Amino acid sequence: MTSPTHQLAPALDIDASLTEIERGLDLLLNITPVNATEAWADFERSDFGTAPTLRLRPLEFEPDKARRDLYNLEIENVTDPALHTLFRAKRDEIARQITVLEDRDTSRFVYGSLQLYGGIAQPLASAAEKLLETIPAQAPSTRSVTAGAFAEAAQAEFDRYRAVYPDFPAPIEVRDDISELMVSFGRLLIPEAAAIRADRVEPLLHHEVGTHVVTYQNGARQPLTLLTIGLPGYDETQEGLAVLAEYLTGGLDPRRLRVLAARVVAIGQMLDGAGFLEIFESLRAEHRIPTRTAWSIAVRVVVGGGSVKDAIYLRGITRILEALAEGSSLDALFVGKLAVDQIPLIQDLLDRKVLNAPWVRPRWLDVPGAQERLDRLRAGASVTDLYEGDVSV
Structure with missing residues (x-):
C-alpha cells in the first residue's frame, strides 16, 4: 500500500522549495538594525533630542531571482485541495516578504508591513489603552543579567529538553549585530550588549526556547518542511502562544503587559x-x-520605514484566549509553526497520517500551577484579565 507521504511526493517537493526560498530571505534579521547599541549611545548623548539613524544589513539575495524561483513552482499541479490552498497562500506571503525587504527605508515599507501583519483594529487599540490605564506604571527594574549569563541559563534550559529528548539541538549564538533576543530558524540569538531583567530570564526561556525553538524542532520532524518556517500568517499565533507560555509560568508581569x-x-x-x-x-x-x-519600542516601530509587526503579540494572545474559550485544543499548534485558523487543516493532515504527532511537549505546560491557570483561561478571559495585580519594585 502506498504511504500518504509517498502519494504527496510532488507536493512535498514544492513544500521544500517554498521553505528554501523563504530561508534565503531571512526576513527577521533583515529588518533588525545592526547598529542599535551605537544609536542608543548617540541618542543618549543628544539628551534624547535627535532621532537615531538605524542601519540595516545589505540583502544577500537577488529579489528578481527569488521571485522567479517562486513563480516557477507549479503549484497548480498539486492535487490535494488543502495543500494547494496552503501553498498558494504561502507563495503570496513570500512574495510580499520579498517586496517589503526591497522597500526598506522607503515610504512604501509600511504598506508592505501592513499587508504581512495587518493593521490595528479598534478593539485591539482599546485593549492596549485599557491595559496602560489599568496597570500602574512600574519603576525600571534594577537587576539585570548579561548576555553571557543569559546564554548559560539558555544552555541549562536546552539541557532540560535534551534530558527528555536526547536529539534536541541547542543552537545558541551571542551576536553583536542584533539588539533584541530572537529565534531565527531554530537558533536562539542573543544580543552581545543585552542587559536582560533578572526576573524575565525564566519567562523569556519559555517564550523563546519553549515555544519558538520547540515548534521549530517539531516542524523539522514533519514531512511538510513549511512547518519549520511557518505556514501563512503563523507569526501572530506563535507570539500569542509564547505570551501564553509566559503567563502560564507566572512570568507575564505588569511591566511586560x-x-x-x-x-x-x-x-x-x-x-x-x-x-x-x-x-x-x-x-x-x-x-x-x-x-x-x-x-x-519606538525603534522597533519605526525601523525600515514603519513596522506594524509588534501588534501581533497582543493580538496573538487575544486570539489564543478566544480559541481557549471556544474549547479549542492547543495540541495541534505544537506540530510546527502555524496559525489558529489552520488547526482544522493540520488536524485533517494528522488524521490522514500525512503529519506526525508533535515530537516535543513544551515544558511550560507542566510547570506547577500552569494547568490551573490554563483551566481558568478556558472558562473565558480577556487580555486585561491577565493582569493579576501590582509587582514589587
Missing part, C-alpha cells in the same frame, strides 16, 4: 504619522514607560 500594550499604541501613532521622537516622548510622558524601554 504594559510593554505589549505600549507597542500597539506606538504603532497606532506611527500609522497616524508620528515620528520617532514623538512616539518616544509620548511613551515616556503619557504612558510613563521607562526611557530605555520607550527607546526599544
Whole structure:
C-alpha cells in the first residue's frame, strides 16, 4: 500500500522549495538594525533630542531571482485541495516578504508591513489603552543579567529538553549585530550588549526556547518542511502562544503587559504619522514607560520605514484566549509553526497520517500551577484579565 507521504511526493517537493526560498530571505534579521547599541549611545548623548539613524544589513539575495524561483513552482499541479490552498497562500506571503525587504527605508515599507501583519483594529487599540490605564506604571527594574549569563541559563534550559529528548539541538549564538533576543530558524540569538531583567530570564526561556525553538524542532520532524518556517500568517499565533507560555509560568508581569500594550499604541501613532521622537516622548510622558524601554519600542516601530509587526503579540494572545474559550485544543499548534485558523487543516493532515504527532511537549505546560491557570483561561478571559495585580519594585 502506498504511504500518504509517498502519494504527496510532488507536493512535498514544492513544500521544500517554498521553505528554501523563504530561508534565503531571512526576513527577521533583515529588518533588525545592526547598529542599535551605537544609536542608543548617540541618542543618549543628544539628551534624547535627535532621532537615531538605524542601519540595516545589505540583502544577500537577488529579489528578481527569488521571485522567479517562486513563480516557477507549479503549484497548480498539486492535487490535494488543502495543500494547494496552503501553498498558494504561502507563495503570496513570500512574495510580499520579498517586496517589503526591497522597500526598506522607503515610504512604501509600511504598506508592505501592513499587508504581512495587518493593521490595528479598534478593539485591539482599546485593549492596549485599557491595559496602560489599568496597570500602574512600574519603576525600571534594577537587576539585570548579561548576555553571557543569559546564554548559560539558555544552555541549562536546552539541557532540560535534551534530558527528555536526547536529539534536541541547542543552537545558541551571542551576536553583536542584533539588539533584541530572537529565534531565527531554530537558533536562539542573543544580543552581545543585552542587559536582560533578572526576573524575565525564566519567562523569556519559555517564550523563546519553549515555544519558538520547540515548534521549530517539531516542524523539522514533519514531512511538510513549511512547518519549520511557518505556514501563512503563523507569526501572530506563535507570539500569542509564547505570551501564553509566559503567563502560564507566572512570568507575564505588569511591566511586560504594559510593554505589549505600549507597542500597539506606538504603532497606532506611527500609522497616524508620528515620528520617532514623538512616539518616544509620548511613551515616556503619557504612558510613563521607562526611557530605555520607550527607546526599544519606538525603534522597533519605526525601523525600515514603519513596522506594524509588534501588534501581533497582543493580538496573538487575544486570539489564543478566544480559541481557549471556544474549547479549542492547543495540541495541534505544537506540530510546527502555524496559525489558529489552520488547526482544522493540520488536524485533517494528522488524521490522514500525512503529519506526525508533535515530537516535543513544551515544558511550560507542566510547570506547577500552569494547568490551573490554563483551566481558568478556558472558562473565558480577556487580555486585561491577565493582569493579576501590582509587582514589587
